[in-house]
Amino acid sequence: MVLSTMAAALRKVALVGGFGKLGSHILTALHADATLDVTVITRHTSSATFPPNTKVVKVSDGYPTSEMVSAFRDQHAVVLCLGFAGDKYHDSLVESSIKAGVKHLVASAYGGSESKEAIELFPIAARKGRMVEELRTRETPGWSWTAITCGLFFDLYAPPSALSSFINEIQLYLQRLFRLRPSCPQSHDLGFGQCGILRHERGYNRRSVAKVLAKPEATANRRVYISSFETSLNKILEAYKKATGVADWDVNHVKWDVEVASGKEMMKTGNMWGMGKLALAVEVKEGFGADFEKAGLLDNELLGIKRGDVEATVARVLKEKL
Numbered sequence: 001m002v003l004s005t006m007a008a009a010l011r012k013v014a015l016v017g018g019f020g021k022l023g024s025h026i027l028t029a030l031h032a033d034a035t036l037d038v039t040v041i042t043r044h045t046s047s048a049t050f051p052p053n054t055k056v057v058k059v060s061d062g063y064p065t066s067e068m069v070s071a072f073r074d075q076h077a078v079v080l081c082l083g084f085a086g087d088k089y090h091d092s093l094v095e096s097s098i099k100a101g102v103k104h105l106v107a108s109a110y111g112g113s114e115s116k117e118a119i120e121l122f123p124i125a126a127r128k129g130r131m132v133e134e135l136r137t138r139e140t141p142g143w144s145w146t147a148i149t150c151g152l153f154f155d156l157y158a159p160p161s162a163l164s165s166f167i168n169e170i171q172l173y174l175q176r177l178f179r180l181r182p183s184c185p186q187s188h189d190l191g192f193g194q195c196g197i198l199r200h201e202r203g204y205n206r207r208s209v210a211k212v213l214a215k216p217e218a219t220a221n222r223r224v225y226i227s228s229f230e231t232s233l234n235k236i237l238e239a240y241k242k243a244t245g246v247a248d249w250d251v252n253h254v255k256w257d258v259e260v261a262s263g264k265e266m267m268k269t270g271n272m273w274g275m276g277k278l279a280l281a282v283e284v285k286e287g288f289g290a291d292f293e294k295a296g297l298l299d300n301e302l303l304g305i306k307r308g309d310v311e312a313t314v315a316r317v318l319k320e321k322l
């Protein structure tokens with residue numbers, strides 16, 4: 001196999017946020033690639049812990065440029081995986097990577113659609129959109145970026161919550177998060193079957209980072225789109241029925257517009273369930289750009305990332321979380 005010049009050169013990788021909900025998965029995937037020399041960068045004040053033999057560099061809160069330039073120096077690639085509390089430092093970390101002579105940066109994107117509609121409705125889509133715009137302005141010879149675009153992490157949000165231990169609680173959680181409905185004649189309802197898209201396991205995201213580093217030229221200076229599967233709320237319900245053997249579920253029928261209005265109201269009072277409603281709303285509504293497969297955008301093949309299926313994933317989630 002002929003490796004591209006840049007891919008062959010991206011051996012030394014620094015990961016910022018390697019203990020996070022996604023970052024810990026990315027770290028596992030990077031460690032699994034014996035060709036990579038991985039360093040995790042964490043804050044002195046962090047309570048993060050890492051697997052034995054992980055190379056760790058500690059830095060000050062706020063990622064001061066002088067410290068980051070020296071932490072990134074000699075690294076070929078930087079992978080950013082900052083949570084909401086940390087992503088205000090994204091631009092300065094990008095700048096530090098350029099100053100340090102890093103060749104390629106994987107942005108802390110990992111979000112959903114960039115459509116105008118999604119950006120207008122969902123604040124996180126707007127943040128990610130701005131992040132990508134900023135990356136475009138920074139493009140410079142010898143330095144490139146990739147933003148992995150993936151939609152909701154199915155296995156993170158799939159019920160039950162980590163604390164649930166009874167099937168009844170799963171029903172409650174489903175009711176709150178997905179407001180499932182089994183059939184839907186009206187396309188403006190939230191749970192409509194044909195266009196409702198929820199997908200992407202964190203496992204896919206972690207693999208995609210390692211795959212991007214193996215193909216930096218093909219993924220340079222653009223979003224890459226990955227997906228485990230496209231599914232609908234109705235198919236998810238069917239998968240839960242099959243995996244649990246419970247046929248009778250408590251299903252709420254809700255309207256998309258009403259859910260969106262209530263999500264916005266909740267956000268005004270700082271209730272983060274509102275954010276969840278808006279996240280789901282942009283995923284399931286046709287015309288919001290969430291179906292990357294239908295739009296012909298998927299990069300799974302390019303990256304060699306196999307697709308999964310909703311039934312197997314629901315069965316796994318239930319096994320792992322219960």
Ligand SMILES: NC(=O)c1ccc[n+]([C@@H]2O[C@H](COP(=O)([O-])OP(=O)(O)OC[C@H]3O[C@@H](n4cnc5c(N)ncnc54)[C@H](OP(=O)(O)O)[C@@H]3O)[C@@H](O)[C@H]2O)c1
Nearest residue numbers: 017020021022042043046048082083085086108151152153
């Ligand atoms: N598509 C989806 O469904 C979805 C869902 C969740 C997240 N995401 C995306 O995945 C990426 C990572 O999110 P995450 O939820 O995995 O992140 P997270 O667990 O909340 O945090 C990741 C890391 O951010 C670092 N950090 C920097 N400054 C911080 C601060 N002031 N307070 C707390 N942590 C700080 C920490 O690293 P140290 O402690 O090591 O310093 C932390 O481990 C983000 O881009 C996010 O938007 C996408």
